[in-house]
Amino acid sequence: MSVFLARRFLTFLITVSGASVIIFLLLEVLPGDPALTMLGVDAPDSAVAAIRLELGLDRPAAVRYVDWIAGLFHGEMGLSYVYKVPVTELIGQRLRVTLPLAIGAMLLATLTSLALGIFAATNHNRIGDYGVMGFSQLGLAIPDFWFGILLIILFAVILRWLPSGGFPGWDEGIWRGLRALALPVFTLSLSLTAMMTRVTRSAVLEVAREDFVRTARAKGLSRRAALWRHVLRNALVPVLTIGGVLVASVLTGTLIIENVFALPGVGKLIFDAISNRDLMVVKNVVLLFAVIVVVVNFMVDILYAMVDPRIRIQT
Amino acid sequence: MALLSVTGLTVELQTSRGMVPAVRGVSFDLEKGGTLGVVGESGCGKSITALAIMGLLPDGARTTGRVDLDGTDLLTLDEAARCGIRGNRIAMIFQEPMTSLNPVHRIGRQIAEPLRLHRGLRGANARDEVLRLLDRVGLPDPARRINAYPHQMSGGQRQRVMIAMALSCAPDILLADEPTTALDVTIQGQILDLINELVDDTGMGLILISHDLGVIGETTENVAVMYGGTVVEQGATDRLFAKLAHPYSQGLFAAIPRLGEARRGPLPTIAGTVPELADFPPGCAFADRCAKATDVCWRLSPRMQRIGPAHRAACHHLADGQGKAMA
Numbered sequence: 001m002s003v004f005l006a007r008r009f010l011t012f013l014i015t016v017s018g019a020s021v022i023i024f025l026l027l028e029v030l031p032g033d034p035a036l037t038m039l040g041v042d043a044p045d046s047a048v049a050a051i052r053l054e055l056g057l058d059r060p061a062a063v064r065y066v067d068w069i070a071g072l073f074h075g076e077m078g079l080s081y082v083y084k085v086p087v088t089e090l091i092g093q094r095l096r097v098t099l100p101l102a103i104g105a106m107l108l109a110t111l112t113s114l115a116l117g118i119f120a121a122t123n124h125n126r127i128g129d130y131g132v133m134g135f136s137q138l139g140l141a142i143p144d145f146w147f148g149i150l151l152i153i154l155f156a157v158i159l160r161w162l163p164s165g166g167f168p169g170w171d172e173g174i175w176r177g178l179r180a181l182a183l184p185v186f187t188l189s190l191s192l193t194a195m196m197t198r199v200t201r202s203a204v205l206e207v208a209r210e211d212f213v214r215t216a217r218a219k220g221l222s223r224r225a226a227l228w229r230h231v232l233r234n235a236l237v238p239v240l241t242i243g244g245v246l247v248a249s250v251l252t253g254t255l256i257i258e259n260v261f262a263l264p265g266v267g268k269l270i271f272d273a274i275s276n277r278d279l280m281v282v283k284n285v286v287l288l289f290a291v292i293v294v295v296v297n298f299m300v301d302i303l304y305a306m307v308d309p310r311i312r313i314q315t
Numbered sequence: 316m317a318l319l320s321v322t323g324l325t326v327e328l329q330t331s332r333g334m335v336p337a338v339r340g341v342s343f344d345l346e347k348g349g350t351l352g353v354v355g356e357s358g359c360g361k362s363i364t365a366l367a368i369m370g371l372l373p374d375g376a377r378t379t380g381r382v383d384l385d386g387t388d389l390l391t392l393d394e395a396a397r398c399g400i401r402g403n404r405i406a407m408i409f410q411e412p413m414t415s416l417n418p419v420h421r422i423g424r425q426i427a428e429p430l431r432l433h434r435g436l437r438g439a440n441a442r443d444e445v446l447r448l449l450d451r452v453g454l455p456d457p458a459r460r461i462n463a464y465p466h467q468m469s470g471g472q473r474q475r476v477m478i479a480m481a482l483s484c485a486p487d488i489l490l491a492d493e494p495t496t497a498l499d500v501t502i503q504g505q506i507l508d509l510i511n512e513l514v515d516d517t518g519m520g521l522i523l524i525s526h527d528l529g530v531i532g533e534t535t536e537n538v539a540v541m542y543g544g545t546v547v548e549q550g551a552t553d554r555l556f557a558k559l560a561h562p563y564s565q566g567l568f569a570a571i572p573r574l575g576e577a578r579r580g581p582l583p584t585i586a587g588t589v590p591e592l593a594d595f596p597p598g599c600a601f602a603d604r605c606a607k608a609t610d611v612c613w614r615l616s617p618r619m620q621r622i623g624p625a626h627r628a629a630c631h632h633l634a635d636g637q638g639k640a641m642a
Contacts, residue, residue, distance in 0.1 A: 124374075211414040217371050218409075219429040219480065220402035222394065229428075233419050308419050309464045 019290040037277040077284040098265035104185040109192035117200025139194025148187040148260040165262040199242045203235035244300035317344035322381040329375030335592040337363045339544040350521040352531030355541035370397040403433040406481035410493035412473035416465040423461035448479040471502035488520040543600025550626030560628035607632045
């Protein structure tokens with residue numbers, strides 16, 4: 001196990017360093033000078049140069065890269081060009097919205113899709129199966145933002161059950177915060193649920209045909225007991241895989257959802273930062289997303305080994 | 316009364332070509348403690364017959380006829396009642412020990428499952444019983460093996476685990492579907508010996524399904540030869556082997572290579588291949604591969620006829636050869 005962990009940690013370091021280089025280089029070659037954006041295109045050269053000096057943009061790229069990474073090791077991400085506050089502080093505030101949103105959507109999608117996928121598989125080629133598959137087809141086809149707008153029209157405008165957008169902050173009470181996140185979480189979970197439902201269904205169907213399930217039934221287990229005790233755990237591996245992959249789309253999904261629902265989260269932060277050429281914010285947030293994706297997939301690998309003993313032996 | 320009595324069992328399976336009969340009017344009896352071999356090529360319906368007895372046919376299958384266990388027709392029981400019989404009164408072991416065990420559970424837990432289900436054994440009691448069973452099936456070092464995962468064991472060891480699982484509730488009948496086919500030849504003998512020994516010791520009945528006549532000949536008192544979903548010949552093993560009546564049985568026996576005998580020409584084979592289930596002729600299932608077939612064979616299914624004490628066969632041309640001694 002320690003060898004497994006050590007190797008995984010090494011992979012983690014390599015992946016994240018690679019990601020940091022790519023992010024930095026991409027932002028270097030992308031058009032748009034932060035100083036010009038802040039001052040406007042008509043600004044005199046001397047003012048632009050002064051700003052560039054103040055932001056440290058006059059130094060060579062390599063120096064700025066090393067500076068950035070060194071700062072990260074001290075827990076510093078630099079100052080936002082636009083807000084003039086530490087990026088760590090900005091991200092910290094915004095994560096309070098985005099983390100509950102992303103985790104909520106992931107949890108909701110996982111629970112719903114497991115239930116729906118198992119239901120569809122146990123009703124294979126019957127009306128329940130067709131219904132679930134039809135729903136999942138729809139879920140995949142509907143764009144997130146449009147679904148979000150539909151939900152706002154229904155639940156906020158017509159029924160007036162939930163707020164249409166914005167976030168009061170957790171200081172206003174957990175209940176109000178949760179209410180503000182309900183529609184965004186539901187919206188973000190739609191396509192995830194659709195995809196994971198399909199994977200769960202096909203995994204359960206595939207495992208249910210395995211010889212050992214017949215063995216379980218031959219012992220006298222009912223269909224249901226065989227499903228719970230023998231099929232599900234084996235069917236979890238592909239579901240975990242797709243779940244790990246989907247974490248990346250949840251993170252990018254927050255970008256759209258937070259804009260639709262006007263939520264002050266990390267997705268909105270990076271969206272605004274890109275518009276303002278606040279590169280200090282952009283590169284740190286993108287790197288944070290990369291780290292989250294890598295960490296989640298590392299956890300997925302550990303979960304694999306917990307679910308299937310054969311995987312532990314092979315690593 | 317026989318312990319298990321199968322009467323006119325017919326099984327239709329759902330296929331892309333509609334409902335297709337896989338088993339057509341199979342009948343046989345198994346006495347308490349008796350042993351029956353079911354022999355035939357792949358696709359002759361022997362495994363489907365076993366699954367029908369267990370009640371584990373694929374979805375959409377249609378079963379008619381009777382399967383009486385101690386006078387109760389299993390086919391009329393509801394699913395819960397059948398679950399109470401499976402693994403308890405009738406246990407089954409399968410051909411593929413590599414895939415028949417759940418890869419994510421320790422073998423101890425898998426063997427304990429029927430004990431918990433049918434005997435209500437839990438914790439230390441279940442563990443003691445599992446250890447006893449593992450020891451009984453000849454698995455070395457049971458105390459260590461009980462915590463192993465299937466992938467850490469060889470095929471022969473896994474089949475021993477399957478047997479331990481089947482034995483756990485002291486069933487009246489053990490259904491063994493090609494239990495040695497997937498194993499190395501050296502291991503095959505050990506597993507067969509183990510099954511024989513357990514049958515002798517416990518007095519349980521055995522239905523051994525195999526395509527291997529040698530295995531059947533050594534193991535069972537009675538034998539049923541199946542072809543195309545029907546039993547074409549059945550009887551006491553020694554009588555049947557001494558005088559093969561049905562052309563299919565004769566072909567099957569002729570096709571066995573024999574050690575120590577100089578080969579004169581190529582090994583005899585049965586001409587043609589087994590037809591698709593949907594394509595069997597309306598008359599005798601074997602008609603299109605049989606050298607003796609005449610018009611009547613194509614039109615009419617032959618009836619089972621008695622051809623000697625404890626020996627019957629279904630063929631329109633039994634009188635022609637009056638059987639043939641095994642070469």
